[in-house]
Amino acid sequence: MVRFALRRISRTAVALLLTLPLIAGCETATAPAPRVAALVIANAGDSLDLGGTRQLVATATSASGSTISGAPVTWTTSASAVATVSEGGLVTAVGVGSTFITATSGTATRSVAVHVRYPPCAASTQAALAIGGSRNGSIGGAGSCILYGAYRAFGYPVTFSGSGGARFTVSATGFVPLLFLLDADGWVLEGAFSTDGVTATMRTVQHAGTYHLFVGADDVPAVTNSFELSSAVTGGNCGTGITATITLGGEASAAVGDASCTLLAGPAAEGWRLTLAAPQRVRVSATSADFAPVVAITGPLLEFLDANVAFLPGTTSVTRMLQAGEYLLWGGTFAGNSGTVTLSVEESVPCPAAGVLALPSTVNGALAITDCPMEGYPSAFGDPWTLTLDAPTMVELNLTSAGFDTYLELRTADDEFLDADDDGGAGTDSRLVRMLPAGTYRVWATSFHGGVTGSYALSAAVAGAGLMAPPEGTSAPSAKPGRPRSGPTGAAWGGVRRAPD
Secondary structure, rough: OOOHHHHHHHHHHHHHHHHHHHHHHHOOOOOOOOOOOOEEEOOOOEEEOOOEEEEEEEEOOOOOOOOOOOOOOOOEEEOOOOEEOOOOEEEOOOOOOOEEEEEEEEEEEEEEEEEEEOOEEEOOOOOOOOOOOEEEEEEOOOOOOEEOEOOOOOEEEEOOOOEEEEEEEEEEEOOOOOEEEEEEOOOOEEEEEOOOOEEEEEEEEOOOOEEEEEEEEEOOOOOOOOOEEEEEEOOOOOOOOOOOOOOOOOOOEEEEOOOOOEOOOOEEEEEEEEOOOOOOOEEEEEEEOOOOOEEEEOOOOOEEEEEOOOOOOEEEEEEEEEEOEEEEEEEEEEHHHHHHHHEOOOOOOOOOEEEEOOOOOEEEEEOOOOEEOOOOEEEEEEEEEEEEEOOOEEEEEEEEOOOOOOEEEEEEEOEEEEEOOOOOOOOOEEEEEEEEEOEEEEEEEEEOOOOEEEEEEEEEEEOOOOOOOOOOOOOOOOOOOOOOOOOOOOOOOOHHHHHOO
């Protein structure tokens, strides 16, 4: 009996001993966490506007590519002066530049580049600029934006009452300033670029309403980039109620400044009324020692007839055949500075033709100090050649010289400007191709520079059947500054001829 009991106890003990390891294992063993093999960052666009934020999200994955939930992630930035990042991955843009935002989990890391930029200029964000007031600012700092993807800018709301115009002037330190006026929808209405590298001036007349004035720059250094912006009330658009008069052979002077009116959305100007009893070919000249002058002729209702613009203080003129009637003659300036302009009007005797230019033919000539001075550029000598067409013709004109840089002008029989070219031919030679109606024309052979003499050859031919004429008012590009703008004058000031330096 005893042996049986012991045997039963022994079997039970053995069973318990065999199950203890299993029981112990269920109570203490846990599955090992998967190792993070890679990180994926979502919402990682590479650009961010200054002052903006972006929430980054990092997802951990295992070697098999499955997502690991709850894996701890730390965030760092390589340039905290450009962008900061929170423990939760929120990126804040604090300075213009580039940085790397890095997520780390275990031994796995992932970085994304963030480029912080100035925001696009949607509207001016600074306090309003009253016309007649001034502001100081800094391009490249807080409040700067990018205008049309090209210019760093700083903007102010400006309100026009509709009773007059305004002149805006910016003086900059460390950069070349620009001025842009935008309407309420963000369209650029006017712009002004610096001519001296320090200041830019814009004069404008607008309808009543609020606009946005931006000081801009296309290249701003890192340190000195401050500016001072000033504004002044000016006269409104020029009207037809001109009381001052001038007569053929007469001369008159007037002060041009903020009180002057704005002519055809162009220069500040003063006007005189001219009455002709009979058709007359006249030369109207504007002279100023204070600024680069503008001269213009309009009809009695401001119909644009002709104009010329100088680049430097001195004299500029236009010559035109006028019928009997009333005209308004104008002298002024595109520059923002003030001064005195003197306007004169005289009978213009046509320069005698140097000869006849047949079609086709080549003539030889020479510029000499006894030749006629060029209109708007009196220091240059010129020879006019007469070209007569019996029918509409596509004409090719070439002016060549081995001794000087040529310049070619095409005018009507009354010497009204039609077209011009500087370097449309080989080297510094000139070439014009244009469809011309039947009639008589004056082809002027002259030089790019003033005071030049020397021999030249001028040819005229019917352009080839496969040769297309360039658009009227265009010529070959020239890197030389200060040439007259090619093309007939028109109501837009962009077509006004400009005298060379």
